[in-house]
Amino acid sequence: MALALSAILLLSCGWLLVGLGWSRQAPLASDLLLRVCLSVGFGLGIFSAVFFLSLLFHFTRLMLVDLAVLALLLAGFFVLRTSTAITIVHGAEKEGNVPAWLHRALTAAFALVLFAALYAAIMRTLAHPHGDGWDAFSIWNLHARFLFRGGIHWRDGFTPLLPWSHPDYPLLLPAAVAHFWTHLGNDATAVPALISFLFTFSTAGLLYSALSILGGRVPAMLGGIALLSTPSFIEQGTSQYADVPLSFFILATIALLCLNDNREQNDPSHRYPGFLALAGLAAAGAAWTKNEGLLFLCAIVAARLVGVVRENSFGNWMARARQVVPLLAAMAPVLLLIAYFKHSIAPPGDLFSDPAATFHKLVDPARYWAIIKWYVKGFFRFGHWLLIPGTLVMIGFYFAAGKEADPKSQAGIRTSVLALILTLIGYFAVYLITPYDIYWHLRFSLTRLFLQVWPSSIFLFFLCIKNGNDMCGADTAVREFEP
Amino acid sequence: MIATVIFLLCCLLSTARILSEAPRPSSLATGDIAQRSDQRFAAVKAALPQRGVVGYVGDPGIPALGDYYLAQYALAPLVLDHSPNHSLVVGNFMTSPTSRELPAGLRLVTDFGDGVMLFAAKDAR
Secondary structure, rough: HHHHHHHHHHHHHHHHHHEEEEOOOOOHHHHHHHHHHHHHHHHHHHHHHHHHHHHHHOOOOOHHHHHEEEEEEEHHHHHOOOOOEEEEEEEOOOOOOOHHHHHHHHHHHHHHHHHHHHHHHHHHHOOOOOOOOOHHHHHHHHHHHHHHHHHHHHHHHOOOHHHOOOOOOHHHHHHHHHHHHHOOOOOOOHHHHHHHHHHHHHHHHHHHHHHHOOOOOOHHHHHHHHHHHHHHHHHHHOOOOOHHHHHHHHHHHHHHHHHHHHHHOOOOOOOOHHHHHHHHHHHHHHHHHOOHHHHHHHHHHHHHHHHHHHHHHHHHHHHHHOOOOOHHHHHHHHHHHHHHHHHOOOOOOOOOOOOOHHHHHHHHHHHHHHHHHHHHHHHOOOOOOOOHHHHHHHHHHHHHHOOOOOOOOOHHHHHHHHHHHHHHHHHHHHHHHOOOOHHHHHHHHHHHHHHHHHHHHHHHHHEEEEOOOHHHOOOEEEEEOOO | OOOHHHHHHHHHHHHHHHOOOOOOHHEEEEOOOHHHHHHHHHHHHHHOOEEEEEEEEEEEOOOHHHHHHHHHHHHHHHEOOOOOOOEEEEEEEOEEEEEEEOOOOOEEEEEOOOOEEEEEEOOOO
């Protein structure tokens, strides 16, 4: 009962926060799914931040704090929401133009893949209630236990005596888990398991719904099938690691940016910062989930700045600022939280502990070659697919179907692709200077790093490719959301 | 359309792997490693202070590090320092603990069985 009430509270907070960035529009089915999926991630982000702040300021009545946050969000929801109409150009199939057999095959395959993923996720969760793999209980759930069981001594868990537990990792997952446990009064294993499950299927739902809005139902189903049939996505998703939650926030950032830029392209006269602000919050959520998320946040900001400078005429500073300021403003509060955690609670990370050795590694060509080889191998292997790598299948699909001549949300797609490339370059740089044995580090983390960007890569792939609608003879439509 | 069909077939192949590698209902009863570890350390946990730092000794070698992580997970919010230089030290041995010599400088306080022991420094009261 307490778990259900906490879940309702979380979803309500998430829903209201997402609603603040949305227009007062009648929700259509795909928008409803998009908002529900975003609400899960944003709600967990709120739960995490509220719990962490409650610990910092010694608030012991957590439920009262939750209710105060809910009331604030509710007030904002009714007062601050814009009533500007949002116009989004999207692909909408004419059902009559899609061959019936193909439509049936796609729907059946989607249902089959979804049920198989649900079944496997449930069985894996039941078999490994504390998580599947060392990181689940030596990092994420261990930190959650310190936050929940530690009382006023919760900082003990972030001691340099436990360097292997990565006490410098951010707290979105552990603090959200500890928040639930505080409501329950015990550290039930169901909580981290449920959160992992929610993140996994919210990522799939987010991919499906965002593609459905921006690309149409056929690419949405193809994208959903590609993600849910990736064995390592289901394995990692239920392992209680933070990689799938991070992939959720990366995808949310990119999907919201694409929605924003689609709207901007179609209707530049109306100012509407909602999607951009939510994208900023999602990127900050990524940074509060894992250190790699911080790298992604820097990458998305850099890519956005490059895009804004490229696409606006010089001298038009106001126009440029409008496309960046909401993003940065939404990130700022969470970045302050992260800065405080890194500065005042977490011990220093081990990455830059020895500058001389770092420089030596940077000029060692053998390390570059080793990482390149692992990147190439990992590209084909990371999904743990059966017989044919999913990445190879997508390359084949690309050559068969061709590239969309004029994809919608072009600016958003360019920004997102650049951000993902910069993120992968950042991962490469981290491997270059890693204080661990490079082969050990690559072996145990590279597939998970690729998995972090996999849902976003599928999203961008199906937005750019001439697949669903054109292939099935459908055309594009303009959908206007009126207040 | 052919590309779409091939794409679907490849995805369904991997879905077969997801299903075939999912745990069977019959394997759920055994419990997972962390759950068993929580049960192993339940008795020693009651004998230890609720928080603070205690020492830890266990089997040598890199593979035994996993046992240390599990012990830390079970005993949190107590911090286990992987060192015998503490007044209280948790012992965690997986193989033949009865034939093992006690770590130097430590005396056995309680043997909780199943390889879990509590030591105290010889010079500590």
